[in-house]
Amino acid sequence: MLTPLVDDDGAPFWKYAAEGELRVQACADCGELRFPPRPCCPHCRSFATEWRRVSGRGRVWSYVLPHPPLLPDYAEQAPYNVVLVELTDAPHIRLVGNLVTAPGARLDSVPVERIRIGARVRVVFTSTGLPQWVLERP
Amino acid sequence: MTVLKDATAIVGIGQTPFARQLPETERMLACRAILAALDDAGLAPDEVDALASYTMEETDEVEVAKALGLGDLTFFSKVGYGGGGSCATVAHLAAAIATGQATVGVAWRSRKRGSGPRPWKNTTVQLPTPAQWTRPYGLLRPADEIAMLARRHMHEYGTTRDHLFNVALACRNRANQNPAAMMYERPLTREMYMNSRWISEPLCLFDNCLETDGALACVLVSAERARDCRRTPVYVHSAAQGLPAQHHGMVNYWNDDPLTGPAWTAARHLWKHADLTPDDIDVAQIYDAFTALIPLSLEGYGFCARGEGGAYTEGGALEIGGRLPLNTSGGGLSEAYVHGFNLITEGVRQLRGTSTAQVPDAATCLVTAGEGVPTSALLLRN
Ligand SMILES: [Zn+2]
Numbered sequence: 001m002l003t004p005l006v007d008d009d010g011a012p013f014w015k016y017a018a019e020g021e022l023r024v025q026a027c028a029d030c031g032e033l034r035f036p037p038r039p040c041c042p043h044c045r046s047f048a049t050e051w052r053r054v055s056g057r058g059r060v061w062s063y064v065l066p067h068p069p070l071l072p073d074y075a076e077q078a079p080y081n082v083v084l085v086e087l088t089d090a091p092h093i094r095l096v097g098n099l100v101t102a103p104g105a106r107l108d109s110v111p112v113e114r115i116r117i118g119a120r121v122r123v124v125f126t127s128t129g130l131p132q133w134v135l136e137r138p
Numbered sequence: 139m140t141v142l143k144d145a146t147a148i149v150g151i152g153q154t155p156f157a158r159q160l161p162e163t164e165r166m167l168a169c170r171a172i173l174a175a176l177d178d179a180g181l182a183p184d185e186v187d188a189l190a191s192y193t194m195e196e197t198d199e200v201e202v203a204k205a206l207g208l209g210d211l212t213f214f215s216k217v218g219y220g221g222g223g224s225c226a227t228v229a230h231l232a233a234a235i236a237t238g239q240a241t242v243g244v245a246w247r248s249r250k251r252g253s254g255p256r257p258w259k260n261t262t263v264q265l266p267t268p269a270q271w272t273r274p275y276g277l278l279r280p281a282d283e284i285a286m287l288a289r290r291h292m293h294e295y296g297t298t299r300d301h302l303f304n305v306a307l308a309c310r311n312r313a314n315q316n317p318a319a320m321m322y323e324r325p326l327t328r329e330m331y332m333n334s335r336w337i338s339e340p341l342c343l344f345d346n347c348l349e350t351d352g353a354l355a356c357v358l359v360s361a362e363r364a365r366d367c368r369r370t371p372v373y374v375h376s377a378a379q380g381l382p383a384q385h386h387g388m389v390n391y392w393n394d395d396p397l398t399g400p401a402w403t404a405a406r407h408l409w410k411h412a413d414l415t416p417d418d419i420d421v422a423q424i425y426d427a428f429t430a431l432i433p434l435s436l437e438g439y440g441f442c443a444r445g446e447g448g449a450y451t452e453g454g455a456l457e458i459g460g461r462l463p464l465n466t467s468g469g470g471l472s473e474a475y476v477h478g479f480n481l482i483t484e485g486v487r488q489l490r491g492t493s494t495a496q497v498p499d500a501a502t503c504l505v506t507a508g509e510g511v512p513t514s515a516l517l518l519r520n
Contacts, residue, residue, distance in 0.1 A: 002273050004270040005269075062286045064277070066276055066337075067336040069256070074276045079336065082275050082277045082282060082286070084391055094391045094396075095271075098275050130274060
């Protein structure tokens with residue numbers, strides 16, 4: 001499986017995720033949230049940043065079901081889901097992820113017929129600190 | 139921008155054969171396409187003083203100029219973002235020629251995508267930002283990234299697979315008229331489409347462009363000089379690039395509105411500097427790496443309102459005789475996928491009256507580059 005290639009701007013996201021926390025970059029001056037992480041606030045041009053913990057609740061904004069040809073580790077689990085989750089307490093921040101039955105479960109563990117746009121989901125973390133999503137009402 | 143309006147013209151086009159596999163190198167294919175375009179224009183290689191291509195183009199301008207015996211170059215430019223750069227190569231040449239930086243410009247694209255590796259398999263290139271936020275989850279390919287938008291468009295606006303089929307069919311029908319197209323004499327039916335394998339649901343095999351080896355080129359000169367050329371000039375009436383504020387590449391998921399991509403930005407500039415409106419367009423060549431890009435682009439370029447792009451395709455609208463004949467050489471879906479350059483050359487053929495699927499009396503053509511990535515567009519007229 002591919003692992004995130006962490007850069008300077010994104011490193012805090014993955015550090016908090018490894019500790020089981022979903023945090024989003026915010027401007028320490030004007031307070032605006034931003035994603036993906038970057039060095040400067042596009043609203044007030046401040047370089048002061050902080051990482052704000054969010055509830056980890058969201059809704060499915062859209063989803064796809066990839067089929068081969070795919071990289072081998074992914075082909076083995078295909079068709080699997082990739083969801084785009086809109087965070088409840090941070091509108092317009094949408095995280096790409098997978099809907100699974102439990103942390104670390106296969107990417108095809110949730111039956112396709114259970115996946116729908118608007119479904120409420122909650123963040124969980126794999127043992128390696130990758131955020132994933134489970135249905136609020138499984 | 140009034141400086142650019144109709145100030146330059148495309149006077150030559152050239153291409154190699156298109157196939158899944160061609161034996162020649164990308165450099166040889168590039169040279170053949172450029173020579174064919176210069177021959178079409180009736181201009182000598184040593185008259186060329188400007189070149190433009192894509193940053194993803196691997197045939198270096200130094201090598202091309204040397205191999206072909208081009209003249210002293212006073213302008214050269216490369217445009218980024220893959221298929222988003224196609225029309226911008228012509229736009230850059232037009233700007234250079236209109237402002238006196240050069241006199242004869244060549245734009246080209248040579249690519250062995252059919253026999254070469256799939257770009258998305260190169261994870262060392264793919265994984266750095268922004269892909270660290272998408273690739274680990276298995277959102278691996280452009281098809282997956284656009285399918286996410288297609289699903290949302292279907293959910294919000296009732297766009298259907300039949301609408302996407304209308305796009306695929308229009309392109310295939312035109313390819314069936316074009317002996318140069320990879321899908322010449324290979325008709326598509328609704329049954330074939332609906333029963334084809336998935337690539338990334340909701341996109342199936344026929345929603346995806348071809349994988350093609352081939353090269354194309356075009357030659358640009360000033361409008362004044364074009365009057366002395368061999369061919370009917372096709373004027374660059376308006377040109378634009380588009381990279382919206384806070385845009386984030388193909389996965390524009392973090393904007394306020396991911397369904398309004400770079401096409402909307404390019405379109406505003408394109409129409410603002412044109413004497414034309416969408417109602418005046420006789421034929422369109424719209425970038426079709428995926429069928430789902432067409433409804434998004436129809437909305438972005440103002441042919442219909444937001445959310446109506448799917449419904450617009452109904453009733454044969456994109457066929458010859460419809461309200462907006464589309465991708466009349468077959469496009470990326472059915473002629474060849476060479477990062478959209480074939481859409482430019484087909485736009486030229488339509489305005490010369492020499493297309494294999496000629497729109498009667500076509501006088502205006504919209505050509506667009508890839509939607510979803512920082513993009514570009516041209517309005518051509520004869
Ligand atoms: Zn700020």
